[in-house]
Amino acid sequence: MASRSSRMRFVYFAVYLGLYGGFVLLATFAPHNMEATPLAGVNLAVWYGLGLIGAAVVMALAYGWHCRSDQEHASTDASREVLP
Amino acid sequence: MIHATSPLAIAVFVLFVAITLVLSSYLGKKAKSSAGYFAAHGQIPWFVNGVAFAGDYLSAASFLGICGMIAFYGYDGFLYSIGYLAGWIVALFVVAEPMKRLGKFTFADALNARFNSPGIKAAAGISTLAVSIFYLIPQMVGAGVLVQPLLGLPHWVGVVLVGAVVIFIVVTAGMVSTTWVQFIKGALLLAFSTLLSVLILWRGFHAGDEHAELASQSSATRGTARLTADNAALDAPNAVAEPATNHANLRPSGYVFRSLGPFTGDLFDNEQLATNLQALSGSKLLPPTGPWQGTQFVQSQDRDGIVTTWSLRTDNEGRTSLHEAQTVTKRSDGSVLVNGLPRGTKAGENQLHPVGRISRLPRGETSTGPLGPLEFFRILQQSEVVLWPSKTLVEPDGSSTTVYFQKPTPGSQVLRPGESPTFAGIRSDKFFDKLNFLSLMLALFCGTASLPHILIRYYTVHDEAAARKSTIVGIACIGFFYVLTLYMGLGAMTSGSLEPSDSNMAAPLLARSFSELLFAVISAIAFTTVLGTVSGLILASAGAVTHDLLESIGGMKMNDHERVRIAKLASVVVGIVAISLGILFKQMNVTFLVGWAFSVAASANLPALVMLLFWPSTTRQGVIAAIIVGMLSSLAWILLSGDTFANVYGLPKEGSIVPFSQPGIVTIPLGFLTLIVVSLLSRGKREMQAA
Numbered sequence: 222m223a224s225r226s227s228r229m230r231f232v233y234f235a236v237y238l239g240l241y242g243g244f245v246l247l248a249t250f251a252p253h254n255m256e257a258t259p260l261a262g263v264n265l266a267v268w269y270g271l272g273l274i275g276a277a278v279v280m281a282l283a284y285g286w287h288c289r290s291d292q293e294h295a296s297t298d299a300s301r302e303v304l305p
Numbered sequence: 306m307i308h309a310t311s312p313l314a315i316a317v318f319v320l321f322v323a324i325t326l327v328l329s330s331y332l333g334k335k336a337k338s339s340a341g342y343f344a345a346h347g348q349i350p351w352f353v354n355g356v357a358f359a360g361d362y363l364s365a366a367s368f369l370g371i372c373g374m375i376a377f378y379g380y381d382g383f384l385y386s387i388g389y390l391a392g393w394i395v396a397l398f399v400v401a402e403p404m405k406r407l408g409k410f411t412f413a414d415a416l417n418a419r420f421n422s423p424g425i426k427a428a429a430g431i432s433t434l435a436v437s438i439f440y441l442i443p444q445m446v447g448a449g450v451l452v453q454p455l456l457g458l459p460h461w462v463g464v465v466l467v468g469a470v471v472i473f474i475v476v477t478a479g480m481v482s483t484t485w486v487q488f489i490k491g492a493l494l495l496a497f498s499t500l501l502s503v504l505i506l507w508r509g510f511h512a513g514d515e516h517a518e519l520a521s522q523s524s525a526t527r528g529t530a531r532l533t534a535d536n537a538a539l540d541a542p543n544a545v546a547e548p549a550t551n552h553a554n555l556r557p558s559g560y561v562f563r564s565l566g567p568f569t570g571d572l573f574d575n576e577q578l579a580t581n582l583q584a585l586s587g588s589k590l591l592p593p594t595g596p597w598q599g600t601q602f603v604q605s606q607d608r609d610g611i612v613t614t615w616s617l618r619t620d621n622e623g624r625t626s627l628h629e630a631q632t633v634t635k636r637s638d639g640s641v642l643v644n645g646l647p648r649g650t651k652a653g654e655n656q657l658h659p660v661g662r663i664s665r666l667p668r669g670e671t672s673t674g675p676l677g678p679l680e681f682f683r684i685l686q687q688s689e690v691v692l693w694p695s696k697t698l699v700e701p702d703g704s705s706t707t708v709y710f711q712k713p714t715p716g717s718q719v720l721r722p723g724e725s726p727t728f729a730g731i732r733s734d735k736f737f738d739k740l741n742f743l744s745l746m747l748a749l750f751c752g753t754a755s756l757p758h759i760l761i762r763y764y765t766v767h768d769e770a771a772a773r774k775s776t777i778v779g780i781a782c783i784g785f786f787y788v789l790t791l792y793m794g795l796g797a798m799t800s801g802s803l804e805p806s807d808s809n810m811a812a813p814l815l816a817r818s819f820s821e822l823l824f825a826v827i828s829a830i831a832f833t834t835v836l837g838t839v840s841g842l843i844l845a846s847a848g849a850v851t852h853d854l855l856e857s858i859g860g861m862k863m864n865d866h867e868r869v870r871i872a873k874l875a876s877v878v879v880g881i882v883a884i885s886l887g888i889l890f891k892q893m894n895v896t897f898l899v900g901w902a903f904s905v906a907a908s909a910n911l912p913a914l915v916m917l918l919f920w921p922s923t924t925r926q927g928v929i930a931a932i933i934v935g936m937l938s939s940l941a942w943i944l945l946s947g948d949t950f951a952n953v954y955g956l957p958k959e960g961s962i963v964p965f966s967q968p969g970i971v972t973i974p975l976g977f978l979t980l981i982v983v984s985l986l987s988r989g990k991r992e993m994q995a996a
Contacts, residue, residue: 245746248731252721262683264721266380267720270387280394282781288770
């Protein structure tokens with residue numbers, strides 16, 4: 222379970238690092254792209270910034286949910302082991 | 306701007322401080338032992354700890370600094386919000402659970418879990434102190450900034466007041482009281498920031514007809530200040546008055562800024578301009594001298610000798626118009642003039658007028674009515690906002706004049722990155738300017754998980770699962786708050802309540818544009834914001850002094866009671882140091898200073914922490930070397946940077962010997978590299994000795 226949790230942490234971290242790195246590189250080397258308004262008249266800079274904050278919250282909640290279900294599995298397995 | 310003292314604000318402020326002090330006194334008995342004093346016995350519920358994370362982390366820099374930066378420059382302040390929150394991903398996925406598993410009281414405990422080395426304790430203790438002191442400076446500066454308008458007291462009094470209250474909180478009940486103060490502060494900050502954001506959306510945007518507005522305000526404003534537009538100005542051809550605020554829903558500032566023109570040809574030989582100026586209390590244009598030559602400003606002087614400064618704007622047809630600016634002149638004898646008169650609120654004195662408004666809405670509308678969360682950005686994107694940048698001119702006699710002038714700016718420009726001086730590098734062609742931005746964003750990403758006052762909060766909960774859950778609650782609260790910073794900052798930008806010389810006051814003054822009560826509550830919350838963060842920092846420093854430096858290095862043998870006593874003494878000393886630095890660094894933007902603290906934390910602490918967790922070949926020597934090299938290199942880089950030259954030493958930026966100001970992109974990898982090289986060398990040496 223520990224290795225599954227570690228792998229999950231690594232995957233989440235890598236995904237977020239990619240999103241954040243993409244934002245920073247786009248702002249640095251192609252800042253004019255941030256002015257595009259792809260949706261609802263709101264520009265990419267605002268969408269991407271809000272998206273990064275939203276993604277952090279969603280990923281944190283998803284990780285918490287995964288860990289909780291892992292713990293439930295672990296406790297179920299443990300109770301099976303002691304049953305006759 | 307000189308703020309009138311509000312009895313209501315004082316009452317709310319005193320109430321907040323009293324609650325904090327009573328709570329600390331009440332909780333004092335729960336913090337007699339080391340485990341209680343430094344880690345609240347590890348018994349804080351995970352949800353409370355999570356909100357306390359928000360209370361600990363959302364410092365003066367987040368609330369005052371980010372809102373102020375957004376209010377002055379637009380989107381750029383939000384880049385800090387994005388970076389600060391992203392750092393929590395590192396905290397959650399990399400350090401949260403191992404920190405709880407490995408440590409006991411301080412960050413050094415976790416680093417030293419495998420080695421039991423006094424050297425690691427010493428290095429980590431010193432780094433904790435360095436980062437905490439760096440982080441303390443902006444908090445104390447923020448405290449002084451808040452107390453000025455709230456209580457009408459000088460900046461230094463605010464700093465001393467915060468220092469005294471925080472020392473009391475930390476000395477009475479350590480982590481127990483600190484946690485609950487941070488929990489209350491975090492909850493209040495979230496609740497009232499939400500309220501403020503809802504009010505901003507409900508109010509919408511306004512761009513009133515300037516002439517109509519002037520007519521409605523003229524009777525109220527006439528005679529309140531020397532430069533107030535009067536009937537003479539209105540009668541003058543080509544004279545237009547621009548309101549400082551522009552709608553009945555906004556609290557009027559009572560001042561109307563004037564514009565003259567447009568004119569063609571040489572302004573100094575223009576009869577029409579001369580007539581217009583003559584109508585303004587017999588004013589005449591002054592020929593530019595000294596530093597005023599070749600600038601975008603001209604000055605006029607009325608029959609009483611009062612000087613008014615105008616910024617020049619040239620349209621597509623080559624015509625020039627004059628727009629009233631504001632000035633603060635610091636004379637060589639120490640006296641200060643504001644808009645040509647001595648600074649003050651009495652007759653014959655002047656103060657800066659509040660600013661910040663939308664000059665044009667889409668389709669020529671004057672008011673939008675209530676807006677949805679996305680509509681808010683869409684409308685602003687299509688509008689035009691009047692920003693107030695500044696320029697300082699220095700006379701040969703040493704006196705200086707800072708000119709605050711109107712700059713109509715398209716909303717699309719306000720909502721894009723790279724418009725502030727801090728992030729102008731994004732739009733620069735120079736590679737090092739771009740690198741400076743990358744470096745700051747890297748430091749923000751890596752810095753959160755390296756801040757000592759954040760790391761010690763992992764010891765206040767029961768187990769690793771609680772550490773994880775409290776981090777998730779913290780991320781949700783902090784993320785939500787950072788979204789609100791964009792609304793609050795842009796709301797302040799268009800509220801007509803901005804203080805043009807002080808970005809840090811944007812959020813409280815925004816609240817004042819709604820009501821005096823909201824101003825009082827928001828100011829008091831901002832004050833507790835400072836209290837919560839400073840308490841955490843002082844506690845982290847006291848822990849480092851007691852556990853890491855005196856016990857491990859100094860060899861002092863202490864019983865539990867003595868340990869707590871020494872920690873309390875250390876808290877008082879660190880508090881006094883923080884007070885002194887808060888007074889010294891009064892003029893600096895708090896967000897800017899926090900960026901430095903993140904760089905030092907990320908460079909000194911993160912390489913050691915990450916490599917210890919994920920690289921089995923890490924050695925004691927490697928950890929010590931990485932902390933020392935990371936800390937010294939980042940500090941040296943900052944002290945030699947162009948920004949420090951300009952903002953701290955008062956020297957030309959070009960004199961700096963480092964190519965860009967933010968050290969992270971060099972010093973964080975340097976920390977990792979040092980650890981790897983030293984670990985490999987020391988390991989090789991040990992293996993050779995064993996053979």
